[in-house]
Amino acid sequence: MSDSTNKTPDGKWTPRIVAFFCNWCTYTAADLAGVSRMKYASNIRVIRLMCSGRVDPQFVVDAFAKGADGVLIGGCHPNDCHYVEGNYKCLRRYQMLKRMIADMGIEPDRLRLEWISAAEGEKVRRVVNEMVETVKQLGPLNIPCKFEEWDKEMEALAGHVAHSQSAAGAACPDHAKPQTAQTAHV
Amino acid sequence: METRKNEPVRIGFYVCHCGVNIAHMVDVEAVAKYVATLPNVVVSRNYKYMCSDPGQEMIQTDIREQRLNRVVVAACSPLLHEHTFRGATEAGGLNPFYFQMVNIREHDSWVHTDRLEATRKAMALARAAIQRVPHHKPLEVKKVPINPDVLIVGAGIAGIHAAITMANAGKKVCLVEKEPSIGGHMAMFDKTFPTLDCAMCVLSPKMATVGSHPNITLWTYSEVVKVDGYVGNFKVTVRRKPRYIIEDLCTGCQECVANCVYKEPKFPDAFNLGLGKRKPVYMPFAQAIPSIAIIDPEVCLNFKRGKNPDGSYTVSDKCKKLCVVACGDRKAIDFTQKAVDKEITVGTIIMATGFKTFDPHRTPYYGYGVYPNVYTALELERVINASGPTEGHLVMRNGKEPKRVAIVHCVGSRDENTNRWCSRVCCLYSLKLAHLILEHTDAEVYNFYIDMRTPGKSMEEFYNRVAEEGMHLVRGRVADVYPDPNDTASGRLIVQAEDTLTNRILKIPVDMVVLSVGLEPRPEAEDLRRLFNLSCSSEGWFLERHPKLAPVSTFTDGIFLAGCCQGPKDIPDSVAQAGAAAAEAFSLIDKGYVEQEPNTAFVLAEECSGCKSCIPLCPYTAISFNEETKKAVINEALCKGCGTCVAACPSGSIVQNLFEDQEIFSEIDGVLAPLPQ
Numbered sequence: 004m005s006d007s008t009n010k011t012p013d014g015k016w017t018p019r020i021v022a023f024f025c026n027w028c029t030y031t032a033a034d035l036a037g038v039s040r041m042k043y044a045s046n047i048r049v050i051r052l053m054c055s056g057r058v059d060p061q062f063v064v065d066a067f068a069k070g071a072d073g074v075l076i077g078g079c080h081p082n083d084c085h086y087v088e089g090n091y092k093c094l095r096r097y098q099m100l101k102r103m104i105a106d107m108g109i110e111p112d113r114l115r116l117e118w119i120s121a122a123e124g125e126k127v128r129r130v131v132n133e134m135v136e137t138v139k140q141l142g143p144l145n146i147p148c149k150f151e152e153w154d155k156e157m158e159a160l161a162g163h164v165a166h167s168q169s170a171a172g173a174a175c176p177d178h179a180k181p182q183t184a185q186t187a188h189v
Numbered sequence: 190m191e192t193r194k195n196e197p198v199r200i201g202f203y204v205c206h207c208g209v210n211i212a213h214m215v216d217v218e219a220v221a222k223y224v225a226t227l228p229n230v231v232v233s234r235n236y237k238y239m240c241s242d243p244g245q246e247m248i249q250t251d252i253r254e255q256r257l258n259r260v261v262v263a264a265c266s267p268l269l270h271e272h273t274f275r276g277a278t279e280a281g282g283l284n285p286f287y288f289q290m291v292n293i294r295e296h297d298s299w300v301h302t303d304r305l306e307a308t309r310k311a312m313a314l315a316r317a318a319i320q321r322v323p324h325h326k327p328l329e330v331k332k333v334p335i336n337p338d339v340l341i342v343g344a345g346i347a348g349i350h351a352a353i354t355m356a357n358a359g360k361k362v363c364l365v366e367k368e369p370s371i372g373g374h375m376a377m378f379d380k381t382f383p384t385l386d387c388a389m390c391v392l393s394p395k396m397a398t399v400g401s402h403p404n405i406t407l408w409t410y411s412e413v414v415k416v417d418g419y420v421g422n423f424k425v426t427v428r429r430k431p432r433y434i435i436e437d438l439c440t441g442c443q444e445c446v447a448n449c450v451y452k453e454p455k456f457p458d459a460f461n462l463g464l465g466k467r468k469p470v471y472m473p474f475a476q477a478i479p480s481i482a483i484i485d486p487e488v489c490l491n492f493k494r495g496k497n498p499d500g501s502y503t504v505s506d507k508c509k510k511l512c513v514v515a516c517g518d519r520k521a522i523d524f525t526q527k528a529v530d531k532e533i534t535v536g537t538i539i540m541a542t543g544f545k546t547f548d549p550h551r552t553p554y555y556g557y558g559v560y561p562n563v564y565t566a567l568e569l570e571r572v573i574n575a576s577g578p579t580e581g582h583l584v585m586r587n588g589k590e591p592k593r594v595a596i597v598h599c600v601g602s603r604d605e606n607t608n609r610w611c612s613r614v615c616c617l618y619s620l621k622l623a624h625l626i627l628e629h630t631d632a633e634v635y636n637f638y639i640d641m642r643t644p645g646k647s648m649e650e651f652y653n654r655v656a657e658e659g660m661h662l663v664r665g666r667v668a669d670v671y672p673d674p675n676d677t678a679s680g681r682l683i684v685q686a687e688d689t690l691t692n693r694i695l696k697i698p699v700d701m702v703v704l705s706v707g708l709e710p711r712p713e714a715e716d717l718r719r720l721f722n723l724s725c726s727s728e729g730w731f732l733e734r735h736p737k738l739a740p741v742s743t744f745t746d747g748i749f750l751a752g753c754c755q756g757p758k759d760i761p762d763s764v765a766q767a768g769a770a771a772a773e774a775f776s777l778i779d780k781g782y783v784e785q786e787p788n789t790a791f792v793l794a795e796e797c798s799g800c801k802s803c804i805p806l807c808p809y810t811a812i813s814f815n816e817e818t819k820k821a822v823i824n825e826a827l828c829k830g831c832g833t834c835v836a837a838c839p840s841g842s843i844v845q846n847l848f849e850d851q852e853i854f855s856e857i858d859g860v861l862a863p864l865p866q
């Protein structure tokens with residue numbers, strides 16, 4: 004099994020967290036944390052979107068699939084969204100995603116949604132640090148690796164099927180082709 | 190030079206040292222070296238100040254000489270310099286939207302402490318941008334014409350100054366004030382530091398100008414209740430509350446006041462903070478602008494007691510209405526007046542909603558509201574003022590002149606239990622009040638301060654001058670104010686404090702205590718923030734776009750800040766800021782149009798399945814359904830670019846410019862790609 008988890012140069016695992024921050028509140032709050040020289044864990048990688056309503060559930064799933072150990076979404080407080088109600092749409096998707104990732108075997112705590120206003124630099128610091136702690140407790144997620152495992156299982160299964168089919172004398176080549184998880188998730 | 194289809198992507202990457210701001214925590218050379226190994230990267234450089242002229246020229250030269258067609262800069266926040274580098278990209282001959290910015294200062298070097306980790310993070314973020322830019326498309330900035338009219342909310346000194354500045358330049362100003370008269374806090378002050386000129390003498394000519402200026406529409410006793418639209422084109426609803434006097438007909442003669450059935454003023458007068466009395470019909474104060482009376486339906490005998498559920502009052506017709514008789518032919522009194530909502534359209538808005546003073550009931554150890562001889566500084570301003578309730582005689586509630594006065598600094602400021610900030614004006618106004626007390630009486634004056642803070646032009650000189658007038662300056666926070674046990678009859682108080690210079694506990698008997706209360710955000714600031722879509726600092730002041738570089742702008746384009754609604758400041762600074770806010774509004778208006786970020790969404794008609802799920806999601810009703818083609822259509826003019834519909838489209842057939850799915854997926858991929866060990 005190959006290991007796609009994030010390592011520091013001395014070989015220790017350290018989590019990677021992908022964050023989607025809305026331009027108007029949370030991204031600005033993160034800027035404020037910077038201007039105020041607050042210190043927090045460096046495991047976070049922020050991707051700026053105009054609104055938390057732009058967070059397509061696929062972005063979250065994709066981030067996990069590509070090796071994120073956690074995903075953080077930041078938006079404006081209820082009633083404060085620059086676009087009126089994008090954050091409510093985000094909340095709905097978040098609740099759906101929580102259930103969905105649990106079904107996929109990903110601990111729901113790896114996904115977090117926070118309302119952080121432009122003035123709350125301190126909250127950025129706290130939330131990021133908490134999130135990194137939580138994810139550290141959970142350990143590496145390593146989904147890309149699981150894909151490989153699943154691919155192998157699928158292949159083995161396909162091999163079985165092909166074998167039993169040829170034994171039965173009826174071949175159905177379409178079914179025998181292994182469907183990789185990789186193609187399924189893209 | 191535009192990139193043609195299929196032309197290979199050629200990226201120029203630049204990482205900024207920002208002096209040492211980035212370079213001390215991020216190994217910029219290592220970042221540049223790493224990025225040079227990434228696909229499509231043609232140039233990868235690091236430079237001390239990318240935003241400087243040579244930095245920007247470097248980009249332009251590279252675009253031309255290296256035939257770059259994408260530019261990525263890793264520096265500060267895009268909210269700060271994205272515009273600058275888009276400009277440089279354009280000046281080099283490329284469409285500005287072929288540019289992408291990487292934030293490695295605010296989001297990296299300033300917030301992390303491990304250089305290796307910070308460098309690796311910078312690499313990951315840079316990689317995301319490098320993977321993103323090949324998907325960028327050339328886009329065009331939309332230009333929307335701007336309405337030249339301006340709304341100013343709040344008519345204290347800041348709002349007044351901004352209004353006059355704009356009106357003098359020929360702009361139509363609508364000035365909305367919540368109170369029945371303009372003037373704000375400044376109108377209540379006696380003298381102003383450091384010049385000691387009388388506040389009203391400098392303010393009232395400006396107030397009069399506002400009242401008569403042909404370009405200013407003044408709506409007092411009015412409040413903004415609704416704000417729609419965006420920069421260049423705000424639709425604002427203003428509620429004009431009933432004052433039961435028809436403004437156009439009232440001449441300000443005050444015959445109604447003189448003839449009211451109440452022969453004597455009986456009700457606490459808000460302008461004098463309840464220290465004086467007024468009648469049910471009254472003039473807010475002598476120099477009020479507009480010079481129009483107002484009726485208080487809470488106490489006027491011609492109204493039934495108590496509000497109706499909708500906030501209105503019912504006429505009882507129980508009064509003899511001598512006021513109406515006195516008004517005579519002018520017929521300016523109208524007991525049936527109702528609140529009216531007025532809608533206006535403006536292109537820009539200046540917020541000048543001011544502050545409130547700290548309520549000393551929250552510091553009960555100072556005895557405010559318990560001992561009658563404890564005053565707030567603002568109350569003392571009224572007592573000392575020649576047009577105040579005592580006509581300028583410094584006497585206490587018991588009618589006696591104080592022999593000893595204590596002024597307590599920093600009440601509700603610099604205190605973990607109340608407000609942590611320094612209110613900036615209290616030391617100076619305390620010195621001013623001490624000076625005025627000495628001028629008006631023979632009293633001994635004690636100033637209890639924590640630190641004497643007198644920054645600003647001529648302020649330290651002012652301090653030195655008045656300090657020599659014979660006041661006692663005691664360094665120490667007052668801990669307690671209590672009645673003198675040896676003298677309970679006279680209302681004398683003991684002020685207890687630790688003199689931190691001599692390390693002694695002082696217990697000083699005084700007749701009067703003045704609390705130098707700090708400045709706080711107004712209680713309605715939170716509602717205003719919502720209404721105007723602004724942000725507040727954690728203390729509750731309106732948040733400026735950038736503390737140094739955009740101190741009067743807000744995160745909402747077209748809305749500017751002036752005066753104390755943004756934070757405590759003195760009169761000169763409020764006026765200066767009001768001028769700055771007016772200038773910012775001008776620069777928008779005189780340009781004639783606003784540029785809109787082209788981050789709108791559009792529907793790929795071939796792929797739209799016509800499921801309509803996007804339509805109810807749009808808060809701006811920008812999406813409609815074309816019944817003929819059975820496809821959704823987005824009206825670009827209405828779309829504000831949030832991307833909510835894009836995220837919801839089940840067939841992926843809505844695209845948001847600048848934030849296309851592919852662009853984001855490649856960023857996700859980029860930040861997670863394995864880094865060299």
Ligand code: FES
Nearest residue numbers: 025054078079084
């Ligand atoms: S803009 Fe921040 S959540 Fe919508």
